[in-house]
Amino acid sequence: MLNQEMPLVTIAIPTFNRAGTYLKHTLQSAIGQTYKKIEVIVSDNCSTDHTERVVKEFNDPRIQYVKHSQNIGHFRNFKFCIEQARGDYFLLLQDDDLIDEDFVDACLKTVNYSIMEIGVIRTGTRYIDPDGHCLGEWPNEVGGLSTEEFFLAYLSFKTGIYLCSTLWNTKRLREAGGMSSKHNLFLDVMAVARLSSQFGRNDIQESKASNRKHPNELSSSVKTKEWCEESFLLVDVMCNLASEKRMALSLKRAGRNFIFKHNYNLAKKEKVVSNRLKGFLLISRKCGHLFFISRFLKYVVLDGWKAVKRKIKQLIVPVGYAT
Structure with missing residues (x-):
């Protein structure tokens, strides 16, 4: 060519x-x-x-x-x-x-x-x-x-x-x-x-x-509220682009979990406690309170277990022999 x-x-x-x-x-x-x-x-x-x-x-x-x-x-x-x-x-x-x-x-x-x-x-x-x-x-x-x-x-x-x-x-x-x-x-x-x-x-x-x-990357200073609103819009766009109603329903179900996990991880990073709680409340209203509570408990347990494992690793120090 x-x-x-x-x-x-x-x-x-x-x-x-x-x-x-x-x-x-x-x-x-x-x-x-x-x-x-x-x-x-x-x-x-x-x-x-x-x-x-x-x-x-x-x-x-x-x-x-x-x-x-x-x-x-x-x-x-x-x-x-x-x-x-x-x-x-x-x-x-x-x-x-x-x-x-x-x-x-x-x-x-x-x-x-x-x-x-x-x-x-x-x-x-x-x-x-x-x-x-x-x-x-x-x-x-x-x-x-x-x-x-x-x-x-x-x-x-x-x-x-x-x-x-x-x-x-x-x-x-x-x-x-x-x-x-x-x-x-x-x-x-x-x-x-x-x-x-x-x-x-x-x-x-x-x-x-x-x-x-x-x-200092571009997305690091964005508020949880804005991410939450935008993630709902994204899921709506994908559902509307689906060629079959069955697939749209599958996308909607997957989308709710995506919205929770994505925004939960962002809300956790909020340094101001009141902003963190506002983020959790917003996610709860949008996803449904029962869904939020079930996922929230799951991730709190997972986060707690990860923290315990990190603590254990820090405490396990190799013991050497004195010479």
Whole structure:
């Protein structure tokens, strides 16, 4: 196939004040792709650090640097990236995440390096700490499953959806209204649900991208109430996209457990006790009081047992012989 017939892939990096931490590594992972027909858009959300200098040091003609005159917010910056993309396929790579050098190659291989109607192409995802050390990974093991089975796998915590490991069909993403939701928390998951339902998806089992976990990541400051509201909306979207009433009921049942577990784990992390209790009360009202009580007791027991095991491990100290 001639080079000019190969699809163009846009890798967009929305960024704000990450010049001294992760941006350089993220940008290097983008331009270091084995697939060369890419454009990289760095959308600087009015950073006050030396972001521009970091970007220009790469001296790569495929990089387009745009600096906004004022901070337009995280999600308007996401929207800007989608609007600016010229590629047939699009990756929104946050400025603290990474992609493997063969990420684009592996994704395009599933469509024979051509422009197809497929809505999304997904890979597995690694978790890394602030220093880039691997904390674990989540292989993408939903290949061959129907759309509804894919939704069930997500709601059952058997697969994850992350921006860094999702390649979008740019045209179809725009037609679907881009990425948006009430609180912009599950915006990527909702967009994946809609596009995979209408246009299908391709799945790659291996992990080809890394999601960085650190205290300043985007979702770390969001209130439990907003997550709770958004998770109910997500389940509704998936149920409405189901092709059969039977599958919609299965998704609704799985969704209630997803809503409880996801938001229970968030509420536990609330440092202010009153906020934690408000979170539990909200989940109880939405899920049903009896359901909440049964699940709450189950997880309290599990959490208690885990704490006991950690304490036992701390107390068991190897005894050495005096010399």
